[in-house]
Amino acid sequence: MAQYREQSNFSTVMAGTKMGNFRSQKKHAIIPIFIPHYGCGYDCVFCNQNKITGVKSIPSYEEVESKIDKWLSTLRPLSEDSFNYAKSDNYAKTVELAFYGGSFTGIPMEVQSSYLDIAKRYKELGRIDKIHLSTRPDYIDENILENLKRHSVDTIELGAQSFDDEVLMASKRGHDSKCTEKSAKLIKDYGFELGLQLMVGLPKDTLKSSVHSAHEVVRLSPSLARIYPTVMLEDTELLNMYRNGEYKPLTRDEAVKRAKAIYLILEKAGITIMRVGLKSGDIIDNSVIDSPAYHPAFRQLVESEIARDRIENLINANRDILSDKSKKSDEPKIKVDICSSPKWFSNMLGNKSENKEYFKNKFSNLDLKYQIDRSIGDGDFKIVIKD
Numbered sequence: 001m002a003q004y005r006e007q008s009n010f011s012t013v014m015a016g017t018k019m020g021n022f023r024s025q026k027k028h029a030i031i032p033i034f035i036p037h038y039g040c041g042y043d044c045v046f047c048n049q050n051k052i053t054g055v056k057s058i059p060s061y062e063e064v065e066s067k068i069d070k071w072l073s074t075l076r077p078l079s080e081d082s083f084n085y086a087k088s089d090n091y092a093k094t095v096e097l098a099f100y101g102g103s104f105t106g107i108p109m110e111v112q113s114s115y116l117d118i119a120k121r122y123k124e125l126g127r128i129d130k131i132h133l134s135t136r137p138d139y140i141d142e143n144i145l146e147n148l149k150r151h152s153v154d155t156i157e158l159g160a161q162s163f164d165d166e167v168l169m170a171s172k173r174g175h176d177s178k179c180t181e182k183s184a185k186l187i188k189d190y191g192f193e194l195g196l197q198l199m200v201g202l203p204k205d206t207l208k209s210s211v212h213s214a215h216e217v218v219r220l221s222p223s224l225a226r227i228y229p230t231v232m233l234e235d236t237e238l239l240n241m242y243r244n245g246e247y248k249p250l251t252r253d254e255a256v257k258r259a260k261a262i263y264l265i266l267e268k269a270g271i272t273i274m275r276v277g278l279k280s281g282d283i284i285d286n287s288v289i290d291s292p293a294y295h296p297a298f299r300q301l302v303e304s305e306i307a308r309d310r311i312e313n314l315i316n317a318n319r320d321i322l323s324d325k326s327k328k329s330d331e332p333k334i335k336v337d338i339c340s341s342p343k344w345f346s347n348m349l350g351n352k353s354e355n356k357e358y359f360k361n362k363f364s365n366l367d368l369k370y371q372i373d374r375s376i377g378d379g380d381f382k383i384v385i386k387d
């Protein structure tokens, strides 16, 4: 049984793009609660939810509580005084409870409320800090938002997927971009934090439409965003379309290129990019079929390309100094350190050290060393030309 979820199920506890050094304390922990959307009436071509409609049971309220307690026992262990948290290395500064799977606000209101009552209780006790959920753009209205407000929900993420109506239509999303815009604005008017998700490689998607979608996201100014590549799953219309020759999946390079274009636009606008790519936990089983865009380190592929561009620009911008130095030096190669933040060190080197190899070939007159510099921000780089 396979399912492409409407949105991500975080399986990890650390999030954020500007978190600095995690060594001693988790900054941001997420407790994921997966609520399958039974009875989803939609037929998005990339999703096989309908194949399991009515089969998958939702967790009982007791199961949800027990899961929260289990996570909290490591994230925020209680000391003997039940209102004091033990400040261990594992102690998480912010704990967010997130309802993922299907479309949370599409389930009956009384069921939503029962789950949210649990979340609200933990929040009022100070055991969690935030409540987060994901849903479809057309499952938002005043009534729903009033109920979420009553339950102290903080963040609502919308599976926008694209702002190109042709793409939405070809993907059978069942809503248009106007709907996403209206819901996004309503969410913000009610004072919630907004999250928006985009996909690259849906039917009829192009680099141009991905870029358009990114600019639309910036216009709606969410607090956070996610970027996913489209993958083909078993039992989906997308897979049939592929087999009939009606759909051509993106190559990995093209998927990275489009995700990178979106990333750069969102980054420039200061939007936190919580996720780039799918993790194995996002897909209930390993039913990804021949999807070149699927890569477990997709985010690293994107950020490594960004790192490569930025470092190359830096070296080129210093070309005159380097050439001058080369003329005066007796050494066969000029020694240059390339520095990044700790978090971006592996991006600087590239996936499988591809960037290192690239620079070695491209700048064969330089003796390059790669260093961590904690004063540098994530995504920034510095070059030091040695004497």
Ligand code: SF4
Pocket: 004, 005, 006, 037, 040, 041, 042, 043, 044, 047, 048, 049, 050, 102, 103, 136
């Ligand atoms: S709305 Fe679409 S993506 Fe979400 S569960 Fe239903 S069919 Fe799947």
